[in-house]
Amino acid sequence: MITIKVPCSSANIGPGFDVIGLALSIWLELRVEVEDKPTKAPLNCVITYEGEGAEEVPLSADANLITRTALYVLRSYGQRAFPAETRVHIINPIPLGRGLGSSGAAVVAGVALGNEVGKLGLSKARMLDYCLMIERHPDNVAAALYGGFVGTYLNDLSPEDTERKEIPLSEVLPAPAGGIDTGETPPQPPIGIGHYMKFPWAKEIKAIAIIPHFEVATAEARGVLPASYSRQDVVFNLQRIALLPSALGTSPPNAEQIYLAMQDKVHQPYRKGLIPGLPEILQSVTPKSHPGLCGICLSGAGPTILALATENFEAIAEAILEMFKQKNLECRWELLEPAEDGTTVTYS
Numbered sequence: 001m002i003t004i005k006v007p008c009s010s011a012n013i014g015p016g017f018d019v020i021g022l023a024l025s026i027w028l029e030l031r032v033e034v035e036d037k038p039t040k041a042p043l044n045c046v047i048t049y050e051g052e053g054a055e056e057v058p059l060s061a062d063a064n065l066i067t068r069t070a071l072y073v074l075r076s077y078g079q080r081a082f083p084a085e086t087r088v089h090i091i092n093p094i095p096l097g098r099g100l101g102s103s104g105a106a107v108v109a110g111v112a113l114g115n116e117v118g119k120l121g122l123s124k125a126r127m128l129d130y131c132l133m134i135e136r137h138p139d140n141v142a143a144a145l146y147g148g149f150v151g152t153y154l155n156d157l158s159p160e161d162t163e164r165k166e167i168p169l170s171e172v173l174p175a176p177a178g179g180i181d182t183g184e185t186p187p188q189p190p191i192g193i194g195h196y197m198k199f200p201w202a203k204e205i206k207a208i209a210i211i212p213h214f215e216v217a218t219a220e221a222r223g224v225l226p227a228s229y230s231r232q233d234v235v236f237n238l239q240r241i242a243l244l245p246s247a248l249g250t251s252p253p254n255a256e257q258i259y260l261a262m263q264d265k266v267h268q269p270y271r272k273g274l275i276p277g278l279p280e281i282l283q284s285v286t287p288k289s290h291p292g293l294c295g296i297c298l299s300g301a302g303p304t305i306l307a308l309a310t311e312n313f314e315a316i317a318e319a320i321l322e323m324f325k326q327k328n329l330e331c332r333w334e335l336l337e338p339a340e341d342g343t344t345v346t347y348s
């Protein structure tokens with residue numbers, strides 16, 4: 001059996017919109033068995049699923065995000081379907097559409113799945129290229145792949161490579177065709193679309209994730225952002241992001257400095273209409289009002305709130321739960337730690 005484990009992630013961490021990612025300790029797991037036998041399963045793949053999203057996630061190989069992604073990788077190498085017969089059991093504790101990188105984890109898991117069953121021998125750097133053909137911002141996928149606290153960027157590519165990178169998503173992940181192979185061969189990604197750098201993380205800091213019981217689709221949360229920004233707001237974020245990696249990597253942590261370094265004017269203010277209570281929570285939960293708190297932000301595209309803290313985790317979580325409750329929103333919370341290893345693949 002092949003076991004693929006991919007951590008969830010929190011993107012942005014305040015000012016690092018589409019740049020910063022933090023892998024956290026909830027893991028999507030695939031248990032994969034490939035048995036050399038004839039099968040009637042469409043595209044040779046049988047999917048079973050447990051966990052978050054079990055009622056809504058499709059189980060056909062050309063509709064499920066994980067196996068669609070694996071098919072893209074396989075087809076780009078001329079392998080039209082999974083080896084017969086591939087059985088994929090998905091165990092997913094990452095809540096969908098909450099800002100904890102469920103889609104990033106699914107894409108990374110799919111690339112790793114294609115790499116393993118197709119025996120392609122892709123490096124993690126090459127796997128990142130494949131991920132970026134699907135999830136086109138690098139923060140979640142780089143964190144999920146490499147683990148830990150990362151800064152990410154996209155490279156300037158040649159015009160030909162840019163064109164290849166920007167082909168419509170519908171060519172990379174074609175619409176489900178009832179398990180029938182439509183015969184299209186998608187292009188392999190250009191080499192070196194994106195890159196990452198790992199930052200140190202102060203061991204005292206843990207992440208409290210306050211997870212509302214409603215979803216915000218990332219596409220919708222990106223749709224509310226403006227096309228351009230004032231110089232003042234850009235400089236505001238640049239000043240803070242320059243401090244963030246060193247503030248979160250310094251032990252013992254300086255809570256006031258972290259709180260300041262996690263302020264943002266590029267995405268959080270525009271997303272308040274999608275997340276009732278967001279401005280109040282971000283403004284009123286501070287290191288002074290809630291000892292132990294270091295900083296607070298929207299996790300990814302939301303609606304999860306990420307509070308970084310060194311102690312008093314329960315009291316901080318309960319205070320935020322109460323603020324959401326005043327807006328008639330139910331939530332749960334989890335205490336998470338950085339997942340340093342990123343994606344792992346084991347054979348047993």
Ligand SMILES: Nc1ncnc2c1ncn2[C@@H]1O[C@H](COP(=O)(O)OP(=O)(O)OP(=O)(O)O)[C@@H](O)[C@H]1O
Pocket residue numbers: 009011028053057058064065066090092095096097098099100101102103104106140216217218219299300301302
């Ligand atoms: N394990 C999974 N299996 C299949 N599809 C999944 C899985 N996880 C996520 N998805 C797909 O991704 C969608 C959620 O992606 P979306 O980008 O909206 O939110 P997110 O990744 O959870 O949040 P964020 O990007 O803000 O961190 C789901 O509705 C589903 O279609």
Ligand SMILES: N[C@@H](CCO)C(=O)O
Pocket residue numbers: 011012017018019137139140218221222267300301
């Ligand atoms: N940087 C992304 C992360 C969510 O996938 C955003 O905030 O839209």
